Amino acid sequence: MSTILVFAEHGAGTVRRASLECIAAAKATGSDVVAIVTGQGATDAAESLGNHGASRVVCLTGADQYSPDATGVDIAAVACDLGVRGFLAAATSTGKDLAPRVAMHLDSVLFSDCTGLEAAGDSFKISRPWLAGKAIANCTSTGPVFCATTRLNSFATNEVGGTAEVSERPASTDGKVIVTGITAKEGGKLDVAEAPIVVSGGRGLKEPEGFKIIEDLAEALGNTAVGASRAVVDAGWRPHSEQVGQTGKVVSPGLYIAVGISGAIQHIAGMKTSGVIVAINKDPDAPIFKLADYGIVGDAFEVVPALTAAVKELMATA
């Protein structure tokens, strides 16, 4: 059986959902999965990984501050020691930063943001978007180790009820890049790429204050991130971290609600793989309606508050 090494990210010991998706994707190929974790709380994180499909967990210990280049060296060393056939990380900001370093150490090409992964002989086959998802490429690699990152919300997580054998390995501490601190998002806000539901607003909201109705709807839905079109990010109404699209984030939530967004090709590139798409726009000819599963033609300032009230009522009775 081939072995896949998966970098598992965690916050204070709680493994990120994106990493659990990645482990499940690796496991689904029929491979043996070894997870690698680092940072404070790594041993706590290690315990939950067995349940999600890892047979072994390697904890990198002793580094007080995260260094992506040092971690890349450590992961590549573990990959070589174990003779793995594959290396995977979730396509989070940290994963996308780390995976190319590991891939170069392993002299292997990197497949980023994969939406499909399957076994092919003693290697693997992936599917991944090109041109912001306008085309899907199915690829293999002739490289020594199959390196890839998995797109968020593209693979289901899986609980298999196992326990993993945990081992420790001292982390390298000679990194050239050190993360010295992190300013957390206010109120633990969800990232638009990770959230299961996204409510996005565009120029149709008229002014920055117009986003109040978007935030209220997001809060009523719960577990929801606010997104934005580039037009309103460029206007300075919303931060770039919320931009959805070809030059923002590519999101694939279960439910995407676009309010006052026309549906330009660059915006659509960032959200068209969402599970269910709802559009609210006063222009019945807006291109976003061509993509949407459900549309309401109307003024956002009338429709959205009514929707928020209806959602609140629903949540109260549920």
Next chain:
Amino acid sequence: MNIVACIKRVPTTDAQAKVNADGKSLDTSGFQYMTSFYDEIAVEEAIKTKEAHGGEVTVLTVGPTEGTKEVRECIAKGADGGVILTDPDWGQRDNLSTAKVLAARLSEMGAELAFFGKVATDRDNNAVGAMTATKLGWACVTDVIELSLADGRGTAKRESESGVESVEFSLPAIITCDKGLNEPRYAGLKGIMAAKKKPLEEAQFENVPNQIEVESLELPAPRKEGRIVGEGPEAVAALIDALRNEAKVL
């Protein structure tokens, strides 16, 4: 400082994908091209760094000969020269081999600091900057939204899912640039005229094998036909009903 801005020529973001008859390559016949969005930010940061700390900026690309157009456009903004490594296999070239080619050239040029876009908007790899730095044994900070340099070291801010990370690093380094780092300037007429006289070297490189094999390329399945559930706030009940009972997402 010897500063390099690495750019890539990519199809414009309004390009529509069509697959060639071979079933595994893109029909690029109708494509127009531009410098990748984030690479414009890289060029701007390189020029700003020169303005603040002195030095020279070279624009570097691996690409088809036609890419001299994008290199010239970037030089016109205030760079001192350009290098295009002409690639007969461009289009097939993967991130690993691109990074090796760039690393070899950066080291030959004696570069101390190189700026890349965080991702090229064609293959969307987010990989070449960090791979190149790893090959060179340099520091690399990706997705940078704030940067300052002093005394052979730098500090930067980058955005992750959990918030904004503060990072310290040593030089030489590769910085991959995210939106928000700066506002790219436009090339003025003076810059465009001056760029015509600045050196633009077209060079070959020693080929490095690709590892990617594209088995097939497909267009994404079209989404199933949707519908307008109604007009105005009265339609909310119908929407809630559809989301709950049909789509089952609420």
